Amino acid sequence: xxxxxxxxxxxxxxxxxxxxxxxxxxxxxxxxxxxxxxxxxxxxxxxxxxxxxxxxxxxxxxxxxxxxxxxxxxxxxxxxxxxxxxxxxxxxxxx
Numbered sequence: 001x002x003x004x005x006x007x008x009x010x011x012x013x014x015x016x017x018x019x020x021x022x023x024x025x026x027x028x029x030x031x032x033x034x035x036x037x038x039x040x041x042x043x044x045x046x047x048x049x050x051x052x053x054x055x056x057x058x059x060x061x062x063x064x065x066x067x068x069x070x071x072x073x074x075x076x077x078x079x080x081x082x083x084x085x086x087x088x089x090x091x092x093x094x095x
Contacts, residue, residue: 003030004030006030007021007028007030033050034061034062034066034067034070037070037071037073037074038066038070040073040074041074042073042074043074043075043076044074044076045074045075045076046075046076047075048071048074048075050062050067050071
């Protein structure tokens with residue numbers, strides 16, 4: 001499935017979970033997230049949520065210093081109330 005289809009499939013099959021897509025405050029960017037925050041202006045975001053997979057293959061960069069540095073730069077403040085939240089589902093590859 002092409003990643004651009006994910007929001008539409010979510011709206012169709014999980015309408016209660018996908019309700020946020022219709023919120024006028026929401027903008028969905030389907031792109032390379034690391035590149036996106038690297039190019040973002042300093043202090044552009046209040047929060048960055050990363051829903052990652054295991055730290056292998058394409059997601060490996062999410063666990064590297066470049067990701068931490070990029071998200072820290074893009075956050076509105078370096079205050080703990082503004083944070084990057086990394087979510088990772090449990091899998092056999094995660095200890």
